[in-house]
Amino acid sequence: MMNLRSWLAGALGMATSFCWVAAEPVAWKSGPEQVALLELYTSEGCSSCPPTERWLSGLTNSPALWREVVPVEFHVDYWDNLGWTDRFASPEHTERQRSYAGLWKSPTVYTPELVVNGSEWRRGQSLGGFPTGNRRRVGVLEVTAVSTNRLSIHYSPDAASHRSGPIEVTAAWLGSDIVSDVRRGENAGSQLHHPFVALRSVTAPLELRDGSAAVELSLPRLPRQVASRLGVAVWVSRVGSPVPEQATGGWWVADGGR
Numbered sequence: 001m002m003n004l005r006s007w008l009a010g011a012l013g014m015a016t017s018f019c020w021v022a023a024e025p026v027a028w029k030s031g032p033e034q035v036a037l038l039e040l041y042t043s044e045g046c047s048s049c050p051p052t053e054r055w056l057s058g059l060t061n062s063p064a065l066w067r068e069v070v071p072v073e074f075h076v077d078y079w080d081n082l083g084w085t086d087r088f089a090s091p092e093h094t095e096r097q098r099s100y101a102g103l104w105k106s107p108t109v110y111t112p113e114l115v116v117n118g119s120e121w122r123r124g125q126s127l128g129g130f131p132t133g134n135r136r137r138v139g140v141l142e143v144t145a146v147s148t149n150r151l152s153i154h155y156s157p158d159a160a161s162h163r164s165g166p167i168e169v170t171a172a173w174l175g176s177d178i179v180s181d182v183r184r185g186e187n188a189g190s191q192l193h194h195p196f197v198a199l200r201s202v203t204a205p206l207e208l209r210d211g212s213a214a215v216e217l218s219l220p221r222l223p224r225q226v227a228s229r230l231g232v233a234v235w236v237s238r239v240g241s242p243v244p245e246q247a248t249g250g251w252w253v254a255d256g257g258r
Contacts, residue, residue, distance in 0.1 A: 026145035028066065028234070030248040032158060034138045036131045037235050037247040038071045039115040040196075041097045044086040045079035047186035052112035055123065057195040059130060060176070069130050070247040071196040072172060072233050076111060084185030088175075088197050099242050118243030137161055141246045143171075143234050149219040155236050155246070156212040166239040167208070171219055172201035174249070175227030198233075199226060206236065 040056055042049040056073065059065050076097060077089035097109050104120065114121045116131045139157035146152050153169050178194040200220040206213035219232070235247035 026250070026253060027143065028232075028248045028250040029142040030140055030246055032137045032140050033135050034117065034245075035067070035247045036069045036116050037233075037244040038069050038121075038131060040071070040073045041076055041093070041109070041111050041113040041115070042073060043076055043079040043089060043111050044180055044182055044187060044192055045082045045084045045185045046111045049112045050187065050190065050192055052114070052123075053192070053194060057193065060195055062130065064130055066248070066250045070233050070235070070249045072174065072198050073194060073196045074198050076109075078109075079111065079185075082185045084182055084187065087180070088194070088199070090198075093198065096242050103241075103243070118241075138246050139236075141234065141236055141248045143232070143248055145252075146216065149221060150216060151219065151232075151234070152214070152216050153206075153234065154212065154214045155206060157208070157245070159211060163238075167206045167213070167236055167245070168203055168239050169206050169215065169217070169234060169236050170201055170203045171217060171232060171234045173199040173219055173222055173252075174231035174233055175199045176229040176231055178227050196231065196233075197227070205239065 040052060042053060053073070056071060059069060059071055074093040074096060075086050075088040075090065076094040077086065077091055078094055080086055080089055097113065100115055100118070101109050103118070114123065117134070121131055137158045138161055139155060142154045144152045151171055153171070155169065175197040176195055178197055180192045180194070182188060182190050182192060199222060202217055202220060204215050204217045206215055230252040231249060232252055233247065233249040235244040237244050
């Protein structure tokens with residue numbers, strides 16, 4: 001039987017270990033070559049979307065996740081009138097998709113639609129696999145969590161490939177392992193599983209000085225229990241353009257996942 005002294009020693013050891021783990025900084029860093037920002041435009045009211053989301057969930061256990069591919073699942077709101085209101089849909093997501101359509105001179109938007117580094121992408125182009133960046137050197141994007149929802153971001157663009165003009169950074173909470181029981185609409189009676197849902201995001205300007213840029217920003221607070229697992233996606237783009245230049249991200253594990 002364990003005596004009191006042994007129990008206290010074990011408990012203190014576990015507490016010390018837990019504090020050490022919680023104190024470890026959450027940090028993500030891209031390499032100099034472009035990481036693919038994979039955007040899925042989807043809706044819980046779209047009957048053709050679940051197969052693509054199941055395909056996207058395959059990234060969860062892939063070694064390419066975060067290192068070569070940063071996935072973001074944007075739920076749009078233009079199918080909400082079909083009998084089911086998507087709780088993750090946002091007019092901002094719809095506007096982002098429409099801005100791509102404007103760049104491509106496309107008259108329509110649709111779901112499910114995949115966008116990779118600002119270009120429309122179809123799964124057949126890689127025989128069912130996941131896309132990667134084009135291996136072009138664009139610069140290093142580094143992100144460190146300095147508190148429970150505050151990020152320190154540093155970007156060093158590649159001098160040879162960097163284009164002039166103002167840039168900005170966007171950081172988005174991603175909800176994973178989310179389950180929705182749909183009761184109406186095209187997916188009535190279905191249980192939908194969402195892997196990388198864009199929950200809330202924030203955008204801030206980046207000012208280049210001496211070849212690099214840095215900024216601190218606060219992620220929006222989330223309702224408790226919004227997802228059983230959280231991630232963060234961060235990308236840099238030109239002001240006024242949705243097309244990403246570099247991306248990074250990872251699972252949020254500090255302070256018990258919050």
